[in-house]
Amino acid sequence: MGSSKSSLRHIPNAQELIQDTGFSAAHIQRLYERFDLLDRDQMGRLRVPDFEAISHLAMNPIGDRIIAAFFSPGKDTVDFPSFVRILAHFQPTDDNRTRDSSGKEPYNSPNRKLQFAFQLYDQDGDGKISRAELLQVLQEMLGMQVTDELLQSIAERAIQEADLDQDDAISFDEFKKCLEKVDIDQKMRIGFLS
C-alpha cells in the first residue's frame, strides 16, 4: 500500500473534496492510498498505462471506455481530485451527507449516475447514442461469439424499442426511460471502504 501514515494534510484540497463529493475523510484517505498505489511513476498523476496495469480491468470488455471516462476531454493525465470526483458517482445515494452550497446536483444522484453510463456509449459527445456507437458497444460486450448480422438485429431492436422521437438514435431521455424500471442507485453503488 502507499504511505501508511499519510494524513489528510498530505492530500491537497482535501477539505474541498470532502465538501464537493460527499466522501468522508476516511474515504478520501483510502482513495488516496489507492491512487498512490496505481501511480507507478509517482508523479501525482495517473496515465492510461497505470489503469491498464490493473489486470482485471484489462479483461473487462468495456475496459477501454471505463478508463477513458476518467480522463477529461483533451487531457491525458488524471489528478487526484478528478479521480475522486469520478468515483463519487458511485456512492450510494442515501449516503449523501453534504450538498454543494450552490445547489449543484450531487455526483451520486441517479441522474448523474445515468449520465455517466450514457457517456460510456456516447464517445463523440453529441448527446445521442447512434446506431454505430451502439453496435460498437455490443461488439465489445458480445465479442466474437455473435455473427455480425445478429449484432445488427439486436442493435436494431434495441433502437426500435427505445427510440421514441424516431431519429434513429437514443437520446439521454430515451436512455433514462429504458432504465426506468431498474433501481439505478442499487445497481451503481460501491462500498468504498473494504
Add this chain to the structure above:
Amino acid sequence: MASLLVSLLIYACFVVGCSSLTRPVDTPEPQSQPLSLGQNGSSDGVPSVDVPMALRVFSVDYHHVQAPFEIVLWIMLASLAKLGFHWSGRVPAVVPESCLLIMVGLLVGGVIYGVRHSAPPTLSADAFFLFLLPPIVLDAGYFLPGRLFFENLGTILWYAVLGTLWNVLGIGLSLYGVCLLCPSSLGDVSLLHCLLFGSLIAAVDPVAVLSVFEEMHVNEQVFESTSRHLGGFFLGLFFGLVAALTSRFTPRVPVIAPLFVFLYSYLSYLTSEMLHLSGIMAIVTCAVTMKQYVEANVSERSNSSIRYFLKMWSSVSETLIFIFLGVSTIQDVHMWSWAFVCATLLLCLLWRASGVLLLTAVVNKVRRNKVTFRDQFIIAYGGLRGAICFSLVFLIDDFPKKRLFITTTIIVILFTVFVQGMTIKPLVDLLDVKRKKRALPTVSEEIHSRLIDHLLSGIEDVVGYWGQHYWKDKFEQFNRKFLRRFLIREEHQDRSSILRVHQELERREQRGDGETAVKASSRLLLPDEMDSIRRILSMNLHNFNNRQMPTYSRHTLHQDLDRTLHRHMSLGERRSQTAAILGLSRAPSPHSSVV
C-alpha cells in the same frame, strides 16, 4: 431448496448416527383374495381342470400383478385428478396443487381402509431412499438456477444453515419444554426425540445439529458427517464431468443422450449410498455440474426430453408420497395430544418468523440488494411442508411416541398446505408484494443493464475492491479455458444459444410481416429468446442482472407466466423476488432464487 437439501442431509446423518437404521421390509399385503374360477382349492386362481375349456381362456390373476397394478392405479388416479383440477379455471389459482394430491391420497386411503379395515401398506425405507427420493432431488438439482444460486450463495447458505439451525434448535427445545410441562401425556419424549422432530419440521444444518445432540463423540461424528458430504460432493462432481464428456460423443445417437443424464445421476446416487457417502449431495452436484455442458452438447429435442422426463418422474414421486400421506392419515391408530400438536404448529410459525427477521437484519447490512420486508414475509409464511417431511417422520425407528410424531407431522403438513397455501395469496396481495414484472425486460434494458454491470465491475477494480465477483470470475475463466473446451463439442462451443436466438428472430420476422406496417417495434421477445440473449450477454459478464428471475417449480417446465399461478408452492414466490432458495423449511417444490 437449499434448506431442502440441508434438511435431508441432516436427517440422513441423524438416522444413521443416532441409531442403527432398521429397514422394515413391509410389502403391501394382498388387498383382495385372488379370484379363482375353479373350486378345487387351488390358491392361485388358476382354473381347475374340470372347468369347461371355453372358460379357461379368461382368468384373473390379480395376485401376479398386484403391486405394480396398484401403484399404477394410484398414479393414474392422481394424474387424472390433476387434469380435472387444471381444467377448472379458477380453482388452481386458489388451491395449491399439494392440497389436491393430499385429498386424492385421503380418498385412496379411505377406500383402502373401507375395504380392509386395517392399516394400509407402509412405505419402506428402501423404497423411499432408492426410488422415490432421487427423482425429486435430481429435479431440484437440474433446474437449480445455477448462476443466480452461486451469485447469492453466501446469502443462501446464511439463511439455509443458520436459519435452519435456529429453527431446529428453537422448535426442538421449546417442544421439549412443552413435554416437560405435561409429564402425564408427554413424559416419555426425550430431548433427543424432540430435536429430531424439530429437524424434520424445519430445515436443519447437519454439522451444528449433530454437534448439539450427539450422544456419542462429538468430534468424530461431526468429522464423519462433513466428510460424508464432501465425499458425496466429489463423487457427484466426478460423475457430472464424466456425463458431460459422454454427452460430447452422442451426436450420432441422439436418442440415448437423455438416458445418460439419468443413468449417471442415478449411478452417482447409488455409488455414494453404497460407500456410505451422502447420496443427495452427489446427485445434486452431478446434476449441477453436467447441466451446462450437456445442454450445449445435445440437440434441442434431447434437451426437451430430459427436462420433461425429469419433471415427470419427480412429479410421480411426489404424488406417490402424498398419496401415502393421505393413506396414512386414515387409520385408527392415531395418537393425539392437543398440547403437542398445537405447540408444534405455533412454534413452527414463531421460530420461522423470528429467524427470518433476525437473519435478514444482519444480512441486509452486507448485501447490495436488500431483502425487503415483503420478501421476508414470503419466506416466513410461504414455507409449506410436504412430502419429504412426511416420509422422514415415517422412517424414524419405532419408539413409544412415534405415532404422535406422525400424527403431528400430518397435521402440520395439512395445515401448512391447506391454510397457509390458500391464504398466502390474499395475504400477499394485502401486503402489496411487488409482483414479478409481467412484461419481459426489453432488449435495451438488458443491454444497458449489462453495460452498467461491466462498468461497476471495472470501477471496483479501479478502487481495488475485492467483491464477490472475484471468485466467480476466476471460475468463469477456468471454465471457459479448460472445461468448456474439453467437454463441449467443437462446433457447439459458441454456437448453441446464439443459433437459437437467430432462428427465433428470423421466424418472428417472417411471421410478423403482416403485423405492423411501420415497425415490429415494442414487440417483446419470447422468454426463450431473451434467455438466449441474456446468456450470450452474460458469457463475458461478471455481474448479473438482478431482475432476471427464472421461476421454478416441479410442476412447470416453461417460464410461462400465465400458468404459474397454478402451481402449489409458487403462489407466493411468483410475486416475490426472494422467496425460496432461502426457504427456511422444506417445501414441496423448490423456489425461485433470491436477489
